[in-house]
Amino acid sequence: KQEVTQIPAALSVPEGENLVLNCSFTDSAIYNLQWFRQDPGKGLTSLLLIQSSQREQTSGRLNASLDKSSGRSTLYIAASQPGDSATYLCAVKSVSNFGNEKLTFGTGTRLTIIP
């Protein structure tokens, strides 16, 4: 059974610092890994998707890496801003026991950027 863990559950950093969010998963047989952002009371916004054959993806100040063999992904945020404050979720796509796709979510890291 695929399990996704995100540690820490909460993180506070001063504005301007670079930071790394972690995601680990137990089954390396994945199709892709997706990072989402969720603002309080809002839906999920897709940030980056890394295919299983890729090592990293970049979008602006965000860089996500994937190491399938070790079951880890990181989301790097450069030059953090107060607007980056949100909960960040990672989700891995794999095949369920019934042969269909399954997206397994972590519980997220709540990030606070201190002005």
Place this chain on the structure above:
Amino acid sequence: NAGVTQTPKFRVLKTGQSMTLLCAQDMNHEYMYWYRQDPGMGLRLIHYSVGEGTTAKGEVPDGYNVSRLKKQNFLLGLESAAPSQTSVYFCASSYSALLEYNEQFFGPGTRLTVL
């Protein structure tokens, strides 16, 4: 494009009442999904659909029914609401499954409280 929309945004029910949540997408996606999000837990899949006229059970289907009569709409029904169904419900859609580059797009959520 509106993307994925959900109605209603909020709802309060009494135990035993019924209701239907509506999800609509204008991206011509084949796959649609219903998730619930509870504190301290990752999003969990309730039901999903791989195309018009099809539905399938996800991880936590008990107490819910779904219908996909039109490609753009996916309905989630609660026949007899229970307090354990108090949650935030998210709908998502994607082009298709079992593809590395496939990503899911999420709606803004419906906050449901069952008293």
